[in-house]
Amino acid sequence: MGDFSMELNEDQLQVLRWVHDFAEGVVRPAAHEWDEREETPWPIIEEAARIGLYSFDFVANCLADPTGLLLPLVNEEMAWGDAGIALAILGSTLGVAGIVAAGTPEQVAEWVPQCFGEAGDIRLAAFCVSEADAGSDVSRLKTRAVRDDASDTWTLNGTKTWITNGGIADIHVVVASVEPELGARGQASFVVPPNTPGLSMGQKFKKMGIRASHTAEVVLQDVKVPGTCLLGGEDRFDERVARAREGKHGKSSTAMATFEATRPGVAAQAVGIARAAYEYALDYAKERRAFGRPIIERQAIAFKLADMRTRIDAARLLYMRAASMATAGKPFTAGEGSMSKLFAGETAVWVTEQAIQILGGCGYVRDYPVERWHRDSKIYTIFEGTSEIQRLVIARAISGVHIQ
Numbered sequence: 034m035g036d037f038s039m040e041l042n043e044d045q046l047q048v049l050r051w052v053h054d055f056a057e058g059v060v061r062p063a064a065h066e067w068d069e070r071e072e073t074p075w076p077i078i079e080e081a082a083r084i085g086l087y088s089f090d091f092v093a094n095c096l097a098d099p100t101g102l103l104l105p106l107v108n109e110e111m112a113w114g115d116a117g118i119a120l121a122i123l124g125s126t127l128g129v130a131g132i133v134a135a136g137t138p139e140q141v142a143e144w145v146p147q148c149f150g151e152a153g154d155i156r157l158a159a160f161c162v163s164e165a166d167a168g169s170d171v172s173r174l175k176t177r178a179v180r181d182d183a184s185d186t187w188t189l190n191g192t193k194t195w196i197t198n199g200g201i202a203d204i205h206v207v208v209a210s211v212e213p214e215l216g217a218r219g220q221a222s223f224v225v226p227p228n229t230p231g232l233s234m235g236q237k238f239k240k241m242g243i244r245a246s247h248t249a250e251v252v253l254q255d256v257k258v259p260g261t262c263l264l265g266g267e268d269r270f271d272e273r274v275a276r277a278r279e280g281k282h283g284k285s286s287t288a289m290a291t292f293e294a295t296r297p298g299v300a301a302q303a304v305g306i307a308r309a310a311y312e313y314a315l316d317y318a319k320e321r322r323a324f325g326r327p328i329i330e331r332q333a334i335a336f337k338l339a340d341m342r343t344r345i346d347a348a349r350l351l352y353m354r355a356a357s358m359a360t361a362g363k364p365f366t367a368g369e370g371s372m373s374k375l376f377a378g379e380t381a382v383w384v385t386e387q388a389i390q391i392l393g394g395c396g397y398v399r400d401y402p403v404e405r406w407h408r409d410s411k412i413y414t415i416f417e418g419t420s421e422i423q424r425l426v427i428a429r430a431i432s433g434v435h436i437q
């Protein structure tokens with residue numbers, strides 16, 4: 034286990050207080066409206082950009098935090114405000130992670146600032162891996178990238194599905210198969226720059242939760258990008274392919290490398306939802322009277338709250354450990370990143386359900402936020418690797434056996 038301290042320094046605390054104020058004062062009051070509208074909450078993103086919270090500088094500062102804890106903690110605060118709006122604001126960081134995981138320093142410097150734009154000229158990014166027949170099993174991507182040597186151009190064709198910010202993003206990071214017979218190791222990531230002809234939005238999905246976050250198909254039809262858009266560059270890709278052909282062990286696929294990096298942040302969002310529901314249920318239990326007493330005085334209710342708080346704190350510790358290890362460059366030898374995402378996602382679903390139970394009828398109606406938190410929580414056992422896939426990763430890591 035990595036060495037890490039839970040003591041936050043004054044700089045971190047100051048950032049978190051600022052983000053919390055935004056989550057409490059701007060995000061939380063808008064949550065119900067944008068959940069009902071099921072649209073990208075542009076005014077909230079604009080406000081976040083105006084104060085500098087949606088910006089390249091802010092994310093760069095968070096990423097520069099040597100403890101690695103700041104960005105996940107920011108994720109928790111934002112999702113505490115509202116997970117759908119948090120994803121609308123933080124979803125671009127998935128595209129950023131895709132670029133950082135695979136790109137050269139020059140590509141990172143060129144493209145990452147463009148994932149945010151400026152206040153008054155906001156840009157969004159998307160990370161496009163999943164396809165109708167390749168969700169958990171990313172080795173089966175059908176989207177193809179073919180190189181034309183003469184013009185040093187790549188042509189992308191295929192359809193991506195379930196993409197956060199898909200089709201409304203300015204920068205799409207697309208994972209495509211170059212050498213299909215090599216599976217995931219024959220795949221590469223490409224930046225598709227803004228307004229590239231041939232990229233369009235397909236179906237926009239109506240969802241159970243996180244409804245302020247845009248999720249849609251991305252259709253790629255003869256999309257042409259220059260050779261410089263291959264993340265990591267041609268030489269590194271050719272080297273990886275050569276190693277794969279020789280049967281040598283190589284680094285994990287480009288999609289997997291990205292998900293490894295983003296899991297603690299996604300886990301933190303789940304913890305934020307759980308914390309929101311727990312706090313609300315605790316206050317409610319102190320106020321609500323039944324049979325002449327506040328319901329908090331019943332062990333059946335108080336013990337639920339004790340369990341809720343215990344699991345939330347445990348989930349936070351797991352994501353802090355994973356974030357700390359990732360930043361220190363320590364390998365996840367027991368699948369620690371997956372543990373954090375698995376436990377936080379399932380905790381959020383469980384805690385929000387308990388919160389509904391504590392609120393009784395009020396928990397089940399839209400006049401109260403708790404049912405929304407439950408709907409929002411469910412995605413955290415599905416995207417960025419389902420709970421089953423996280424268990425596979427952990428089980429393989431701890432056993433050394435290629436469990437199916």
Ligand SMILES: Cc1cc2nc3c(=O)[nH]c(=O)nc-3n(C[C@H](O)[C@H](O)[C@H](O)COP(=O)(O)OP(=O)(O)OC[C@H]3O[C@@H](n4cnc5c(N)ncnc54)[C@H](O)[C@@H]3O)c2cc1C
Pocket residue numbers: 127160161162163165167168169170194195196197198240243248412415416417418419420421422425437
């Ligand atoms: C709201 C939303 C936003 C998303 N955003 C993005 C995004 O921005 N970019 C992106 O690329 N993708 C995104 N996704 C896609 C998401 O990552 C996939 O839905 C997820 O990986 C699961 O893939 P699938 O839906 O194809 O399920 P499947 O892979 O078909 O899985 C179906 C079921 O089978 C189980 N299963 C599959 N294989 C195994 C196995 N080997 N062992 C045990 N159980 C198994 C799964 O756990 C699951 O329970 C998003 C999805 C949603 C719903």
